[in-house]
Amino acid sequence: MPVTPSYPGVYIEELPSGVRTITGVATSITAFIGRARQGPVNDPLMVRSFGEFERVFGGLWLESTLSYAVRHYFANGGSDALIVRIHNGATKASLAISGALTLEAKNEGAWANTLKLVVDHNTKDPADTSLFNLKVQNAAGETLENFPNASSNPANPRYIGGLLERESRLWRVSGSVSARPAADTYDLADPTPPAGVTVTAGSDGNALTLNQYTGSQANKTGVYALLKADLFNLLCVPPPSFTTDFADGDWDNFHQFCQDRRALLIVDAPRWADSAAAVSGIAGFTRHKNAAIFFPRLRAPDPLRENRLEEFVPCGAVAGVMARTDASRGIWKAPAGLEATLSGVAELSVSLTDKENGDLNVLGVNCLRALPNVGRVVWGARTLEGADRLASEWKYIPVRRMALYLEESLYRGLQWVVFEPNDEPLWAQIRLNVGSFLHNLFRQGAFAGTTPREAYFVKCDKETTTQDDINRGIVNILVGFAPLKPAEFVIVKLQQMAGQVQA
CATH class of the missing domain: 2.60.40.4290 (Immunoglobulin-like)
Structure with missing residues (x-):
């Protein structure tokens, strides 16, 4: 604070620099909703290993698709899982x-x-x-x-x-x-x-229905129990049982919630028997920028069935691959390719050819493939808006997730702006802090472009915030970024040199 000079001499006054560091949020906290053997109900709880999941929620259970999805998540590199246990009529002992x-x-x-x-x-x-x-x-x-x-x-x-x-x-x-x-x-x-x-005696209740998943927003049950959680980035909703799937339209209940919470919904494709069934089946899904669908299903050993191969939904394993890719390469790297191997997966329920993969890829269906000498990998990185005919700017998963990451980080990092004097000194501070945050990401390789000017911009001045905005208490901040898009198609052009004459 300013000093009040009262005696002759030297006074020291500390001046604020105006620098308020914006810290990037976590990128791969994965929320799981489903049935578990035990544990708190409709109360999201963070677990950081499958051993901790076993201790709190009872581990693998033949009635719980969630338990297997969580196991696959940690086996494929996941580190933070937010578990919401729900039930249908279970009672306490x-x-x-x-x-x-x-x-x-x-x-x-x-x-x-x-x-x-x-x-x-x-x-x-x-x-x-x-x-x-x-x-x-x-x-x-x-x-x-x-x-x-x-x-x-x-x-x-x-x-x-x-x-x-x-x-x-x-x-x-x-x-x-x-x-x-x-x-x-x-x-x-x-x-x-x-x-x-x-x-x-206590009872486990009946098999889940869609009502338990959707829950009540007022009571914060079902998916709305995640309103009690501070942050999650990915949402996995394993099906009610190993023999029952969600209908195509059921996923619509989770799309808006994920958009409101700036998260990505990982959709498990139904039991499509082949690529032709998938081509016709995808038509029933609502296209959404905050969701991505993966096909086919996984076949992996089941410890509760003498390690026989059983069929599982891929959401947990795919979320683990995303978490692993985020940690090693960054959220801007597509969670697909030769690095995106699926650990613990013996085979896939449907073996796809390159042509079948191509038919599904242009429709926005992300395929899981078995490649020679590599194993099972994620071989697609499109959102549900990623069909070619939609021409969406949110076609690719890494582009959409990067935008969600920036939105959440800036939302949290600019809370200090509220109620500050709305004039040029504030705008300059905003430009400094947001610009510093984006420049740090640019140095990590998060944006396209060779210079900061090509990679991003921050605009907050009298052009973005007019006098009318000031009178209404509004400050407008315009942030732009050049996203990195995956090299989805690699084309090698080979030409034979014949009869060439030296100059």
Whole structure:
């Protein structure tokens, strides 16, 4: 702040530079929506490895297409997965000990039906009749959670109600606690529990329908549960089951949401039997710039079926390839080509020829191919607006994703502008900060062009923001960039030199 001189001498005043660094957002946080064995419901939770997914959501499950998609995602280079668990009529397990307390599973599902609760009174103070030790064990007797010196007294800092709420992933207290439970092993799988003990089994509910996926915006359920998340870039919605697919029009329920959240929807093609079925089937899909469709499906070993080859949707593996490409090359590189190999995929459900690939590519269908000496790869990088006849400026996935990345980064990095004095000093700061951000991307090779002038521009002055705009509290910032478009077709022209005469 300005100094007030009061005595003869030298005064030091620090002046603001006007530099406010704009940081690029993450590019490959992938959201998954579907059924899982356990875990929080309609509450997006970040996991960063498949091991963490196993711990929180129960790992692979034959009723969960989501679990396999997440496994393929991490196997192909994914690093950040945002999981939204949904269900259709699942219920929670509970254990009521008469005259003591009632425990309820923290989330729905049959996962808790095989657990054991072991209670003993060997506490630090045997004279305190409110203290007890509680262990949660699985069917094999392995301890999953341990709560020593828990108390039935609400005034005690280790009151069992607060203790489980804070520290347990599995159980919570339902209602009030009247006394400590008797020392015993309470097995939820016991068909004849002891007298005074009531066990209510949890259930996994029914197969999902479209209603559970679409959810409610007001209640933030289904896909709208992602409104609770700060950021995601890719959205994977595996089908309701291994035998049921979404209808072509069902994907429309997710398009607008992805556009509002500046994310890309990865669409799994139906079970098209061959390229001819795909050519006719793609006509039923709504064209959208924030979506991309991939065909055919993957055939990979299933650990739950003796590693026999089973058919899976490709969304998880494709999202993993995108994350891997972003990390190694940048979001401006098309996630396709010889580098875009599909790990853990033994074969594809449909083997496509070059001509069949060409027929689908011009329609905006991204093909997965099996190439000799390379393996299974992603061999297409077009959005659902990528059909040649549409002539869309958002034809290519890397161009669209680059635009979404810039939009989200600038949206977050320019929040400080709100309520600042709307005049030339502010406009100069905006040009400086946005220009610095874009120039850094230019140096990384994110834009076409050999000079900054060819690669990008930032305009914010009295031409973009008129006096009428100022009177209405508006500042207009015009940002342009020259996108890098993939070399989709490589044409080699070969000419024979015959009869050439030296000059």
